[in-house]
Amino acid sequence: MKAIMYHYVRDFAPDLPNFRFLNITNFRKQLDMFARDFGFVTRAEWHDYVRSGRMPADPGKVVLTFDDAMSCHYTHVFPELVARGLWGIFYVPTGPYTGEGLLNVHRIHLLCGAHDGEALWHRARELVTEDMIPHARRAEFRDATYAAQVNRPGVSEFKRLLNYFIDERHRRDVIDRVAQEFGTEFEPDRFYVPAAALAQMARAGMLIGAHTVSHPVMSKLAPAEQADEIAGSLGWIDQTAGPQDMRSYCHPYGGFHSFDDHTVTLLQDQGVDFSFNVEPRDIDAADIARQPHALPRFDCNLFAHGQAD
Ligand SMILES: [Zn+2]
Known part of the structure; x- marks a missing residue:
């Protein structure tokens, strides 16, 4: 299987001429390409893999993930996935919802x-x-x-x-x-998916996962600070998105330098079922047992139509 990571999926904004994002048109083209060339892992197949290590009959299929809860994930991505009968995993840093403003x-x-x-x-x-x-x-x-x-x-x-x-x-x-x-002003209220929309997305079959509170480089933090980041975000997700069948987490920034052994122990202690890293290779049958808190994931820009505008 291939997990794909997305960040901004949106339209060009004239006030942000140098902003890097995936154009919604290219996102649709990439989904068309994945459907044609790979197919998508169903939510049931992914659940099966997480619980038992069983791979889908077709092991080459794709899982879609979206980081950081930008509002475009609700306005652009969510309707597109629903229209196609697809699901995705959305990783939410929870600080903006609890008073941290724009991260x-x-x-x-x-x-x-x-x-x-x-x-x-x-x-x-x-x-x-x-x-x-x-x-x-x-x-x-x-x-x-x-x-x-x-x-x-x-x-x-x-x-x-x-x-x-x-x-x-x-x-x-x-x-x-x-x-x-x-002369740049930040508007956190417009930047993120509204909290109520996260619950709506969860009810519609999306999986909502934790992405810390403040999106730090976790390996820079002491274990107690890491514990607050992980427990705080998981607790808020449970309350806001409602009970879900899989508990998931995603490492801010990603890469093996961005977290450490304390992070992994904390994720285990919190009963997290799986966590995504950034590492450009396929997920194999052994990964969920060998390194459930560092599942590999590709940036979308490594595939056709995935380059930023
Ligand atoms: Zn992130």
Whole structure:
């Protein structure tokens, strides 16, 4: 089986000229292609795999996953899946629903969508001083900085600095300072799927999974902080989306560097049935027993029609 990961699926917005998203037209084309070339894993088949390790009779089929609960998942993706008789797994960071506002990861997306990457990176480098970088990361940070200066820095450097290197305690302040100076305002109420819509999607056969509270790089956090992120998001999902037949989680950012052994132990302790990572390979019969909390998943851009606009 192949699990496919999507983020933004939407139309072009003139106020975000550099925003990276999958156009809804290309999303439809990609679904057409998956239907033709691979087929889709049914919810019952996936349940069977999670519970017993049994693969579908046709092992090459596709599972669809959508990260971060952006409003386009309700307005664009959900109707498209319903119209096709498909289901998907939607991973929700719950902080925006409990008072955290727009999450840092999404503030960064909006800044990069609205402004020139090099200008953002230049200003962020001025604002982030060495003491805002945890000691263990400083050497890594200097290397990256040096490489970036040679290679005309931009969006990836800006994201790396404010997602990975900077200490969580300074992150929101620096991002908001940049946003203020560049004239970007954040509107969390319009950005995410409404809470009531998540329950509606669950009733219509979608699986709603946890994606932490604040979408941090979990491997940067102490075990107790990780526990709050995992238990907090699972609890909110249970309450809001209602009881579901599978308990699922997805690692923020993904990749084996983004979580650690504590994360996996916490997921086991919380009775999570399966978790998705980002690793571009097929899911095989052994994965659910061998590494249920790091199931592999492809970015949609690795398949036809999946490239961002
Ligand atoms: Zn995410």
